[in-house]
Amino acid sequence: MNSLDRTLELVGGREPDAVLVGNAQRELEAVVAAKLAAQPARRPARAARGWLAAAASAAVAAVAILWLPLGTTPAFADVQKHFRDFKTLRFAVEQRMNGKSLMTARVSVLRDGSVRAEVGEDVVVIVNPAEQRVLSLVKSARLAVVAPFDETKVKEDDALEWLDDIRVFQGAATALPDTRIIDGQKAHGWELTINGGKVVLWANDEGLPLQMKLDHGVAIDMDFRFEFDIAMPADLFSTRIPEGYSQGEAED
């Protein structure tokens, strides 16, 4: 038996004490009851308005559809294909907590794994596997830090994990009933659950992804806007220190 099997033998198969489970269950039921009771009393009225509004919308849609050219609804596999086959991908992402914006970033990705992330207004991080370097710039301090590219460290806290999750997803993607207009394009939506988190993804008639929302249910959600296969100059991913910047020490 190797060390990991021994570790699993020691840790696996253990269950919490019944008293712990019972106490947690009582606490849970109280929290759920309080949350449900705190749902505004106006909910039924809202739901009723929603019900009536939905009926009205359905009537309008039934009329409007007669005037619309028939469009095709792409399959979710078409959407995944874009995430697998892109040459370049650029996306803007906004991270929010309880609806309040925490961070915005603009990220450019090349097929070879080069990444340029502009975080807020001040920080730029460039990962270039071909040059085997990671360059971090702090614009306000005119400071540049160069570190060797360490694939394991980059993967350890992988901000692009969601991309791989969508590429390999094989579960059920539920098509949303309504379409939206995003950047002037008709967008079809899908909802899927990945690793216990909810993903809502919107794509145009050709399956080109336009927008995505990640919600892991911990008050933090992330909104993405995508652009695929746009031209990107090679020096966008250069890890050469720009003129006027001083070089700082890389931390381990």
Next chain:
Amino acid sequence: MRIPIPEIAASMTAAAGEDVAALARQYGPTVFRAAWRVLGARAASEDVQQQVFLRLIESPPAGVASWPAYLTTMATRLAIDYLRRQRRLRLLAPLWKADEPDDSPAEDAERAEAARFLRAALARLNTRDASCFVMRHLHGLTPAAIGAALGLSENHVSVSVHRARKALEAMQAKEQSR
């Protein structure tokens, strides 16, 4: 008898709330145990358990085929997220000691050390690999069941579990060589 539309709507809303309360009663212990197997700490496991059901109220999922699998997956994911947050906190504040695992003082040293290692190492893995590994080795689910819950092929689950195992073995070897 015709029921006025607002009353139908109200009863539908109430039914959705009732469903979460019923799910919490039925699967609350399952969710707590799933979180505890990963975290080994009462308070953190209660946090995860409550987050799972509060999220159902705020954002009800559509088309759930198996509630125990869905809820176990969500608990696993949130527990791994929790480990990762703890790891970041520890990096910022090495002396941080809040929410020690339940098993630290009373358990024998070898088991406590094994649990400490596994939690720290899981926090360093890719979330999907960590989830597959935990669901396979701590929750005892089959690759087919994990694939169905995570939306992955059985083959992909096996690859993820294998990759996680290799990474964990490498981390353990590195730690033991110190």
